[in-house]
C-alpha cells in the first residue's frame with residue numbers, strides 16, 4: 080500500500096491545524112473593519128462576538144480578550160487570589176504559568192486517571208492556611224468534577240476558577256461550561272477547534288466580578304479621562320473578533336466533523352491490542368476536539384515507539400502534555416520531588432498520544448493513520 084522507507088503522507092499532518100469557517104467571508108469582514116477604521120476598543124465585531132458567545136453558552140457576562148493566558152491572569156487578579164492556588168500539573172503549561180506570572184504559588188494536585196481531570200480528594204489534601212483558590216481545568220473537552228469542587232469551594236470558602244481552554248461548547252450535568260465556579264476562561268487560539276487567530280474570553284455570572292474584569296481588560300479606564308483601577312491591555316481586536324464571527328457560522332459543522340473523525344478513530348483502534356481512546360463523558364455535549372489515545376502496558380509497543388511510527392509517516396501526533404508541568408522549569412527546580420505525590424499524573428503522562436483531527440483531516444487519512452498504528456503493533 081505504500082512505498083517502504085517513504086513516509087505514508089507526503090505532507091505532514093499536524094495536531095491542531097486551524098479550522099477556518101470561510102476565508103471569503105473573513106476577507107469581507109476585514110474589509111468592513113478597515114472601511115470603518117474601528118480596529119479595536121469595544122468595536123462592533125467584538126460586541127457581536129461577545130453577544131453570540133453569551134447566547135451560545137447561556138452566561139451573563141462575556142469579555143473577549145487577546146488570548147487565554149491573559150484571560151486567566153485578569154481573572155486571577157479580579158478574584159484577588161493570593162498565596163497558594165491548587166492546580167493540576169496535567170495541563171498545558173499556561174495554566175500554571177498564569178498563576179506564577181501573577182506572583183502566586185501553584186500547588187499541584189493529582190488527577191483521576193479515568194478522566195484526566197483534577198482529583199477532588201487530592202485537592203482537599205492540599206488545602207492549607209495559605210490557599211486562596213482552586214484553578215481547575217476541563218481537560219480535553221471533558222468537564223472537571225464541578226459538583227465536588229463546588230462542595231469544596233463552599234466548605235472552605237475558596238473560589239474556583241476554571242481553565243476551560245479545551246471546553247468551549249461542552250456541558251456538565253446538562254449545563255454549559257462557562258457557568259461554573261466564579262469565572263471560566265476560554266482560549267480561542269489558532270489550534271483550538273474554535274479560533275479567533277489568537278484570542279480568548281473570560282465569562283462569569285457574577286456582576287461585581289464582571290465590573291472589575293471590564294475595567295482591568297482596558298487599563299482600568301472607566302471613561303475617557305478616568306482610570307479607577309489597576310489594569311492591563313487584554314483587548315481583543317476587530318480582526319480577531321471577525322474571525323470568531325466567521326467561525327461561529329460554521330461551529331456546528333466543525334463539531335460534527337470532529338465527532339465523525341473521533342468515531343472513525345474509535346472504530347479503527349477497537350481491534351488494536353493495548354490501545355484505546357480516552358472515553359467521553361456519557362450524555363454530555365462535547366466539542367470532540369482532541370483525540371486522546373492511551374497506550375497501555377499490555378500494548379506490544381511503547382507509547383514512544385508508536386509515536387515514532389506515526390512521525391516516520393509524517394503523522395505529527397503529540398505527547399501532550401509531556402513532560403507534565405511539575406517536570407518543567409521553574410517548577411522542577413523549585414519542587415524536584417513533586418512527582419512523588421502525583422502518581423496518576425506521572426503514569427498518564429507516559430501513555431498519551433494526541434492524534435490529528437479537525438476539518439483539515441478526512442476519513443481516508445484517519446483510516447491510514449489507524450493502519451500505520453496497526454502495522455507498528457504487528458511488527459512488534
Ligand SMILES: *Cc1c(COP(=O)(O)O)cnc(C)c1O
Pocket residue numbers: 146147148149170171173174216242244245265266267268278279
Ligand atoms: C491553549 C491553552 C491555554 C492558553 O491559551 P492561549 O490562548 O494560547 O493563551 C491555557 N490552558 C490550556 C489548557 C490550553 O490548552
